[in-house]
Amino acid sequence: MRDSAAFVPELDFVGEVDGEIIANIMCAKSKIARPDGDKLAILTFGPVSVKPEWHGRRFGAEIIRHSLDCARDLDYGAVIIVGHPQYYPRFGFKPANGYGLTMPDGGTFAAFMALELKRGYLGAAGGKWHADKVFEINITAFSEWNKVFQARRK
Numbered sequence: 243m244r245d246s247a248a249f250v251p252e253l254d255f256v257g258e259v260d261g262e263i264i265a266n267i268m269c270a271k272s273k274i275a276r277p278d279g280d281k282l283a284i285l286t287f288g289p290v291s292v293k294p295e296w297h298g299r300r301f302g303a304e305i306i307r308h309s310l311d312c313a314r315d316l317d318y319g320a321v322i323i324v325g326h327p328q329y330y331p332r333f334g335f336k337p338a339n340g341y342g343l344t345m346p347d348g349g350t351f352a353a354f355m356a357l358e359l360k361r362g363y364l365g366a367a368g369g370k371w372h373a374d375k376v377f378e379i380n381i382t383a384f385s386e387w388n389k390v391f392q393a394r395r396k
């Protein structure tokens with residue numbers, strides 16, 4: 243992900259406790275294609291993770307809020323994610339279809355959410371969200387990587 247032109251190095255954070263990395267969040271630029279052909283620059287975060295033994299102690303909330311605050315300081319106007327619909331509303335995320343936004347195929351679902359960092363940034367024109375290709379997962383490569391990861395955790 244860090245080799246991608248869409249990656250935002252200023253928004254690449256880890257959380258540490260006593261020198262141990264227990265959380266991370268990364269961001270990439272993405273865009274909305276308006277029906278009239280215009281493009282609107284936005285941000286997408288992910289992966290965001292907290293080590294399982296540290297779950298439920300607000301480290302996730304803290305690193306997400308920090309990332310969103312920094313994104314606002316860097317002048318990004320909005321963030322669009324696909325994530326747990328029970329978790330992200332606490333940060334202000336709302337269903338993206340409320341802004342007239344859809345996936346590239348025109349579909350929408352509860353996990354597809356948007357947050358305006360600048361009020362009114364998403365406007366009313368709607369459009370299709372295009373995540374950067376860095377978020378496309380090669381399932382075969384992922385499965386191979388995951389085997390290594392599982393082995394290391396034992």
Ligand SMILES: CC(C)(COP(=O)(O)OP(=O)(O)OC[C@H]1O[C@@H](n2cnc3c(N)ncnc32)[C@H](O)[C@@H]1OP(=O)(O)O)[C@@H](O)C(=O)NCCC(=O)NCCS
Pocket residue numbers: 290291292293296297298299300301302303304324325326328329
């Ligand atoms: C999602 C994640 C980052 C949250 O981190 P965390 O430090 O445990 O979260 P916090 O302590 O800030 O918040 C805990 C709350 O999140 C909720 N939550 C955690 N995982 C959730 C999930 N998968 N779906 C819905 N809610 C979830 C908990 O129920 C809890 O709710 P409450 O505040 O109402 O009690 C962490 O669970 C994680 O790393 N999960 C695995 C990776 C992942 O799923 N990443 C997100 C991809 S969209």
